Amino acid sequence: MKIHKYDTVIVGAGGAGMRAAIESTKRSRTAVLTKLYPTRSHTGAAQGGMAAALANVEEDNWEWHTFDTVKGGDYLVDQDAAEILAKEAIDSVLDLEKMGLPFNRTPDGTIDQRRFGGHSRNHGEAPVRRSCYAADRTGHMILQTLYQNCVKEGVEFFNEFYVLDQLITEEDGIKKSAGVVAYELATGEIHVFQAKAVIYASGGCGKFFKVTSNAHTLTGDGQAAVYRRGLPLEDMEFFQFHPTGIWRMGILLTEGARGEGGILRNKDGERFMEKYAPVMKDLASRDVVSRSIYTEIREGRGCGPEGDHVYLDLTHLPPEQLDAKLPDITEFARTYLGIEPYTDPIPIQPTAHYAMGGIPTNVEGEVLADNTTVVPGLYAAGEVACVSVHGANRLGTNSLLDINVFGRRAGIAAAEYSQKADFVELPENPASLVEEQIERLRTSTGTERVATLRRELQETMDANVMVFRTEQTIKTAVEKITELRERFKNVAIQDKGKRFNTDLLEAIELGNLLDLAEVMAVSALARKESRGGHYREDYPNRDDVNFMRHTMAYREVGDDGTETVRLDYKPVVQTRYQPMERKY
Amino acid sequence: MATPVMDKAETPDAGSAASPYITVTFRVRRFNPEVSAEATWEDFQLEIDPKERVLDGLHKIKWDVDGTLTFRRSCAHGICGSDAMRINGKNRLACKTLIKDINPEKPITIEPIKGLTVLKDLVVDMEPFFQAYRDVMPFLITKDTNEPTRERLQSAEDRERFDDTTKCILCAACTSSCPVFWNDGQYFGPAAIVNAHRFIFDSRDEAGEQRLEILNDKDGVWRCRTTFNCTDACPRGIEVTKAIQEVKRALITRRF
Ligand SMILES: Cc1cc2nc3c(=O)[nH]c(=O)nc-3n(C[C@H](O)[C@H](O)[C@H](O)COP(=O)(O)OP(=O)(O)OC[C@H]3O[C@@H](n4cnc5c(N)ncnc54)[C@H](O)[C@@H]3O)c2cc1C
Ligand code: SF4
Ligand code: FES
Numbered sequence: 001m002k003i004h005k006y007d008t009v010i011v012g013a014g015g016a017g018m019r020a021a022i023e024s025t026k027r028s029r030t031a032v033l034t035k036l037y038p039t040r041s042h043t044g045a046a047q048g049g050m051a052a053a054l055a056n057v058e059e060d061n062w063e064w065h066t067f068d069t070v071k072g073g074d075y076l077v078d079q080d081a082a083e084i085l086a087k088e089a090i091d092s093v094l095d096l097e098k099m100g101l102p103f104n105r106t107p108d109g110t111i112d113q114r115r116f117g118g119h120s121r122n123h124g125e126a127p128v129r130r131s132c133y134a135a136d137r138t139g140h141m142i143l144q145t146l147y148q149n150c151v152k153e154g155v156e157f158f159n160e161f162y163v164l165d166q167l168i169t170e171e172d173g174i175k176k177s178a179g180v181v182a183y184e185l186a187t188g189e190i191h192v193f194q195a196k197a198v199i200y201a202s203g204g205c206g207k208f209f210k211v212t213s214n215a216h217t218l219t220g221d222g223q224a225a226v227y228r229r230g231l232p233l234e235d236m237e238f239f240q241f242h243p244t245g246i247w248r249m250g251i252l253l254t255e256g257a258r259g260e261g262g263i264l265r266n267k268d269g270e271r272f273m274e275k276y277a278p279v280m281k282d283l284a285s286r287d288v289v290s291r292s293i294y295t296e297i298r299e300g301r302g303c304g305p306e307g308d309h310v311y312l313d314l315t316h317l318p319p320e321q322l323d324a325k326l327p328d329i330t331e332f333a334r335t336y337l338g339i340e341p342y343t344d345p346i347p348i349q350p351t352a353h354y355a356m357g358g359i360p361t362n363v364e365g366e367v368l369a370d371n372t373t374v375v376p377g378l379y380a381a382g383e384v385a386c387v388s389v390h391g392a393n394r395l396g397t398n399s400l401l402d403i404n405v406f407g408r409r410a411g412i413a414a415a416e417y418s419q420k421a422d423f424v425e426l427p428e429n430p431a432s433l434v435e436e437q438i439e440r441l442r443t444s445t446g447t448e449r450v451a452t453l454r455r456e457l458q459e460t461m462d463a464n465v466m467v468f469r470t471e472q473t474i475k476t477a478v479e480k481i482t483e484l485r486e487r488f489k490n491v492a493i494q495d496k497g498k499r500f501n502t503d504l505l506e507a508i509e510l511g512n513l514l515d516l517a518e519v520m521a522v523s524a525l526a527r528k529e530s531r532g533g534h535y536r537e538d539y540p541n542r543d544d545v546n547f548m549r550h551t552m553a554y555r556e557v558g559d560d561g562t563e564t565v566r567l568d569y570k571p572v573v574q575t576r577y578q579p580m581e582r583k584y
Numbered sequence: 585m586a587t588p589v590m591d592k593a594e595t596p597d598a599g600s601a602a603s604p605y606i607t608v609t610f611r612v613r614r615f616n617p618e619v620s621a622e623a624t625w626e627d628f629q630l631e632i633d634p635k636e637r638v639l640d641g642l643h644k645i646k647w648d649v650d651g652t653l654t655f656r657r658s659c660a661h662g663i664c665g666s667d668a669m670r671i672n673g674k675n676r677l678a679c680k681t682l683i684k685d686i687n688p689e690k691p692i693t694i695e696p697i698k699g700l701t702v703l704k705d706l707v708v709d710m711e712p713f714f715q716a717y718r719d720v721m722p723f724l725i726t727k728d729t730n731e732p733t734r735e736r737l738q739s740a741e742d743r744e745r746f747d748d749t750t751k752c753i754l755c756a757a758c759t760s761s762c763p764v765f766w767n768d769g770q771y772f773g774p775a776a777i778v779n780a781h782r783f784i785f786d787s788r789d790e791a792g793e794q795r796l797e798i799l800n801d802k803d804g805v806w807r808c809r810t811t812f813n814c815t816d817a818c819p820r821g822i823e824v825t826k827a828i829q830e831v832k833r834a835l836i837t838r839r840f
Contacts, residue, residue: 037710039754040656040664097735100724102743102750102786109737134750140663141750148723186703215658251661331821332661335680338635451647494651497618500704503651 001431002191006031007418009180009195010411011163011222014041015139015403016382017201018146020411021155024199027415031193033161033182035202035217035505038147042203042215043403046139047254047329048116049131050096050404051397052089056110057129062086064122065130069398070577072118072285073356073391074532074542076235076550078573081363081387085398085405092404093132101145103134104325114325115259118285118395118584127283131397136254136328142400160185162505163202164434166225167192168375169424175369177377178424180225181434185505188498190438192430196418199410200226200359200367200380201403206239208513208520209352209466210458213245213252217509222384224512226359227519231369231378232552234386234570235357236516237524238533240394241467243289245351246336247309253329253348255396257312258282260325264293265311265345266301272310277584284584287393287533290350294467303347311345350467354394356533357523358386360552360570365410371552371570377417377424381410388550391572392532441507446490450507453484453491457510457517465521470538474525481518488514515555522565523551544579548572604633608683609691610641612653616704623702627691634684638671638694642678655706662819665755669706670695675757675817697760699769713756716772720780720798725791742787749782749827751820758814758824770803774814774824777805781827784840796835805831 007028010017017032024030034041053060065086070077097103097111104112113129121128134141150157165181179194205220206212227233243264244253258264264282266272276292277284284292293310296302303309314322314330319342322330330341339346359380360368367378382403389402457480464477488511495503529543530536549569556566608630615623628645639657646653655678656666662680669678672686672693686692700708752775759765759773780799784792799805805828814824834840 036658036664036666037714040658040666042659042664044753045659045661045663094733094735098724098731100783100786100788102746103735105738105740105743107740109739111735135747137751140753144750144752151718152723215664216660217658328663335682336661449647450651495654497616497652499616499618500654500707502654503646 002189004031004191004193005423006193006195008197008199008414009033009193010199010201011180012041012201012203012382012384013038013157014201014203014382015043015142015146015400016407017199018150019404019407020199020201020381020414022146022149022153023408023411024415025153025155027412028418030415031156031158033158033163033180033193035160035162035185035221037159038150038157039143041143042218043400044140044143045213045215045252046142046400047136047252048256048259049114049133049138049397050093050142050400051116051119051130051395052093052132052401053086053130054090054093054111054113054132056106057113059121060128060130062089064120064128065089067123067577068119069389069395070391071124071582072395073393074582075544075548075577075579076388076391076531076572078388079575079577080573081389083575084363085389085401088405089401092401092408096142096145096404099145099149101134101141103132114256115283116396117255117258117283117289118280119397120280124279127280131256131259133256135324136256136326139400158182161191163221163225164437164508166198166229167427167430168229169427171424175375176424177375178426179430181431183434183438185500185502188501190431190434192426194423194426196421196423197377197379197414199365199414200384201382201407202384204355204383205513205516206352206355208457208461208517210462211245211248211250211349212352213242213250214352219509220512220516221509222380223358224515226367227515227555230555231367231375232360232554232568233357233519234360234550234552235388235523236355236520236553237527237551238356238392239352239520240286240354240356240533241290241350242286242353243293243350244312244348246332247347247349249336250351251332251336252351252353253312253332253346254326255286257314257326257329260321261317263313264289265313266296267303267307268301270301272296272301280584285393285395287535288584290467291535293350309347309349312348313345314341315343315345352466354399355383356386356388356390356392356394358384361385361387363387363409364413365406366413377421379410379414381406392534437508438504441491441493441504442496444492446492448487448491450491450493450510453488454510454513457481457484457513461517465524467535469524469534469536471525474521477521478518478525481514481521485514485518519553519565523553523567526567527551548579604635605631606634606688608632608641608688610645611691611693612705613695614705615702616652632683634682634688636683637679638681638683638686638692639667639678641683642694654704663753665753668697668755668757668760670697675761677755677757677819680819697756699760699766700756710756712769713759713773713775716776717754717779720772720776720795721791722779722783724783724786724789726788727790736788738787745787746782746785748822749778751822752778752782753820755819757817757819761813761817763811763813764807764809771807772799772803774828777828777831778822778824781831784831784834792840796831799831800835805835
């Protein structure tokens with residue numbers, strides 16, 4: 001075991017982690033630990049764009065953006081945070097441009113903007129062009145640009161280091177962050193990083209679904225690490241299902257395709273979104289469109305022999321426009337489906353996409369231990385965190401924005417904190433939990449296999465807690481997850497070595513997914529209403545009287561060692577906007 | 585030789601009338617210094633839908649047959665650059681190569697990319713590759729100390745000038761397909777030159793001269809022998825050789 005000491009440690013080198021690192025490295029001695037090489041992070045998969053009311057192509061302002069964000073999130077958004085997001089959006093796009101990001105340009109050389117779902121002029125009047133973009137590889141360009149600037153600033157990376165535990169020490173009755181424990185993939189060695197400040201920027205957890213746009217590596221390691229140490233997770237029942245994933249594969253086809261004029265059609269060729277969202281049509285918010293697609297499928301208007309998908313039709317758009325604005329996604333259709341989008345519609349279905357919930361933080365990125373108390377020295381930003389700017393449903397282009405705005409804020413806040421704070425003493429045997437976990441897996445003679453359990457988990461999640469949920473389906477999921485968690489104790493791996501043991505890490509990642517799936521299902525069961533991405537067929541309406549509140553889930557361990565999820569609730573911050581019925 | 589029984593529930597087309605499955609052999613280059621100093625070939629027979637990716641085949645092996653098989657991957661759709669490997673002798677991304685496109689009749693050979701030290705199975709040491717990238721100063725450099733308050737202007741044409749090279753995902757398929765790089769690891773390699781190109785031809789950048797000097801070095805662009813392997817290998821369709829030629833021309837004319 002090796003011990004390192006840094007002022008600030010950042011867990012993750014996606015957009016949020018690297019944006020934080022650029023700030024934090026200027027101010028404090030910083031280490032970035034990342035399980036992937038930075039440029040492999042899933043921020044690079046983002047296609048459509050990043051929202052900011054630059055008003056480069058038409059009238060727009062941050063207040064309209066704030067309103068759309070609050071409404072898009074079905075009023076579960078903390079409005080103070082949404083206002084910061086929308087206001088700081090403008091500088092955050094300009095900062096990226098100055099760092100070198102090659103945005104698409106307007107004829108007068110300014111940053112071009114396009115339409116995106118849920119973003120509107122003057123509180124819902126009509127779609128507005130607010131998304132700044134670089135073809136359909138905006139996330140790729142953000143990730144590359146941030147990495148380039150990390151190289152420029154000399155940011156210190158520990159690549160292929162997996163953070164597996166969060167260290168917490170109690171001082172004067174206050175829980176404080178002391179550092180993290182990491183596993184080095186190349187050698188199997190365990191490293192303890194003592195740090196005054198730790199920032200989690202480890203991304204989402206979509207891999208507990210089968211049909212998902214998320215990478216294999218998005219397994220919620222950060223959320224699971226803090227949850228296991230008794231810290232809460234907020235709003236985990238809210239998961240976004242993006243309407244247009246490639247049929248059965250889940251690979252994303254950006255909403256920008258509809259922003260450019262693409263149309264959803266059922267088997268009769270009908271533009272069905274006109275029925276469900278007369279104003280915004282195909283560009284209504286994602287939860288609305290995903291439900292509409294499944295309604296079409298359920299009512300027998302789905303396409304294909306099994307009627308299990310609908311079409312994204314781009315055939316009426318000029319090929320030059322597709323080549324210039326949507327080159328990557330049209331290539332996905334060619335590569336993975338053998339379909340020519342110039343002439344043929346693309347089969348799509350909703351795909352599990354984005355975790356609205358996560359580690360609760362305030363607007364400085366400080367992690368909360370309960371509804372109000374911060375954990376000194378602990379920060380989170382990006383998809384792993386819940387500020388909450390996305391509430392019950394995130395608007396497209398607001399996440400690339402989130403990682404930049406709150407990544408930057410967390411980087412500054414953490415570095416400033418570590419400049420004035422002292423190191424917190426490490427707990428005794430800081431690596432013991434991780435060592436035990438690894439030893440148990442390496443020496444296990446159990447009969448269960450990681451792949452089997454993961455497959456069963458993904459199937460139950462897709463079947464029971466996706467776009468439509470009921471008490472019955474969620475209970476089925478909870479029972480299945482409980483069974484899988486039990487069977488996980490009997491899991492064995494084949495690779496017993498130290499070097500690049502990805503077999504071992506997949507087992508650990510599955511453990512994290514199982515913990516988070518349970519939190520998600522238990523939180524969903526208790527929310528007896530429908531709001532944003534959480535749709536209960538048995539409670540189809542939003543219930544502001546009982547459920548205008550954030551879920552806070554805690555892990556409880558009984559005297560006999562049994563683990564349960566305890567739920568509590570936190571008020572929503574409302575400033576300017578009163579909840580209204582959501583229509584598009 | 586392992587002959588796995590596949591769990592068909594996993595596979596998309598299970599249940600439809602005609603079975604889409606075929607039997608293929610994956611012939612994989614194995615190396616684990618913890619076990620043996622020698623690399624060996626190992627055959628795996630798989631039942632697979634030819635519309636699936638080579639990466640899906642590798643996962644079937646890892647998940648259902650031999651958990652020790654080691655390779656890098658993340659996004660599974662050609663965006664993160666993790667899984668460049670030599671498939672039937674050509675550098676490709678395993679997640680962007682469908683079985684049906686590489687003649688499944690014969691064994692499909694899968695090896696690590698060449699010219700970088702193999703650490704285990706298909707995993708190579710990427711450090712020298714990233715070092716060459718960092719050496720070309722891959723970041724925007726401007727001389728004005730007063731940052732503009734708004735964005736810098738750039739015409740759509742100027743933006744188009746370097747569009748192709750902004751697509752790079754640093755997968756190393758190009759560099760590790762280059763015979764010059766195989767013979768001499770000191771050569772910057774195509775990927776680093778592509779990333780220098782991305783800045784040299786960006787109208788906002790002001791360090792083109794400096795980057796050109798770096799590439800004028802004995803291990804720089806002049807080593808390129810225009811074999812086009814890199815262009816063929818690039819999964820992002822970047823015209824790598826053309827980019828290198830443009831950098832060479834800029835070195836002669838000093839116009840970019
Ligand atoms: C296909 C797709 C398209 C999208 N398109 C858009 C879009 O157009 N606009 C938009 O606003 N949003 C979009 N999103 C959402 C957005 O891209 C993501 O939410 C966002 O990029 C997440 O960034 P992040 O920095 O939080 O996490 P990531 O980029 O996922 O990075 C996570 C980092 O954490 C590291 N990590 C994880 N676990 C560990 C561990 N245990 N130890 C150490 N390191 C660890 C990883 O190595 C990685 O570096 C899209 C998402 C997807 C999947
Ligand atoms: S130029 Fe192409 S092949 Fe070379 S590293 Fe970049 S994406 Fe990979
Ligand atoms: S797994 Fe990301 S490029 Fe293949």
